[in-house]
Amino acid sequence: MGALEGKVAIVTGGARGQGEAEARRFVAEGACVVFTDVLDADGAAVAGTLPADRAVFVHHDVSIEDDWRRVVDLTVERFGTVDVLVNNAAIHRFVSILDETVAGLEKVLAVNLVGTFIGMRTVAPVMLDRPGRAGGSIVNISSTAGLTGYSGHLSYGASKWAVRGMTKVAAVELGPAVRVNSVHPGPIATAMLGPDDAGLGDARFAHLPLARSGQVDEVADLIVFLASDASSFITGSEFVIDGGGMAGRRTIWDQHEPAADSGTDR
Template identity: 50%
Template sequence: MGKLDGRVVIVTGAARGQGEQEARLFAAEGARVVLTDVLDDLGESVAKDIGEDRARYLRLDVGSEEDWAAVIRDAKETFGAVHGLVNNAGIARFGELADTSLEDFEQVVRVNQTGTFLGMRAVAPELAAAGGGTIVNIASLAGLLGLPHLISYTATKAAVIGMTRAAAVELAPRGIRVNAVCPGGIDTPMANPGGAPLADLDGFYRTLVPLGRIGRASEVAALALFLTSDDSSYITGQPFVIDGGWTAGARLTPEAAGVTNPPSPGGASS
């Protein structure tokens, strides 16, 4: 038996990266998955690979009310009900605060923040009608820390965490749990658009996070599965950080800091 047997889950941004891994894992655990994205060719390919009996791809601009209504309608027509949502779709725009245009800022807000709001609003009545369900919002470490050159992304991910808490309190009486996932550095097309080798990425993160490597999309998917399954039945309204220990403290080795003869813990030189 799978952890999600009998459930229907919508995953946004499912054509690649974390969303793809979530869709594949959920299907493997027994769910029927509605994959959504604007990357139609990739999304259709992933759904086909999962299998027609387990997956369906639908185009979704998460910032469009009309698109959300169509996805809900098609999901119910295909699979009969909706039991869960993973609000995974997101974009980032890098640049200094003074150089960030209003257009770029609002574009990020539309996808990351408005898209999450519209998704929760669209599925909440369906989850309640099904007797309860789950919403997992993909936030970010950026919603908890101040990251330079990511003003719009940071703002929206902080908003996602706040909306998660508010929705969790409001929807709990209807049997709906709402949680957030806050990834740190994860090897995805958004974080690694140039397709740098994993070994190179691990080398960079070796001096940045205690676990000494970049995260894998499959690891984020496993956390999303936990929050969607009954394994987390008494958890709601929480942001779950998955960052290799980044927020616990930077793992800056003496060598990386340029210290060739570090002091011993007692303070004396070795």
């Protein structure tokens, strides 16, 4: 029996990348999934490879309230309820603070922050009004950029710190019926990470303890756990999946043998 047998899930940003991997894994684990995105052609292509009776792609801009109402109504109509929401859709923006604009900041916040908020607010009443059914699980995808400061990440970082903060409040308000957790990926090999133009491969991530980027299926494993009843006593928590980047980074010292008589304490 799959880890998500009988559950109904909504996954945003599911046309590619991590969201696609999560939609696929959810179906493989026995769930019915409505996965959404603004990329209609990609979403339809993914849907074409999944069983039509258990996976539906819907066009959805997460920053638009009416779109959310339509998605939640369709999910309930089609599959009866919503057990799991993965707020995964996001946009990335790499701009220095001196070059950032109000419009640029607002654009990122509209998708990453407001989209996550509307998602929780629209789905929560359905999850709260289900006597006799196991509790709901909301998983908000933040980032390690929501745990520390990276250059060029003013808007994206602000949005991901806010997602982390909203997650705590939602966990407190929506418990005990609904669990809400945040996930903080480090570099994951998707379109958002950007192309490896210089052909460096894993050398781009040599500073990480695990010395490579993560794969979408590795993140999907964690999301399945948080969506499932196996995580039934976990809420308001943050899950870092970053190859160890938040623990620390390799430094220039790793490339040198210590001088025998240097007395350097490293």
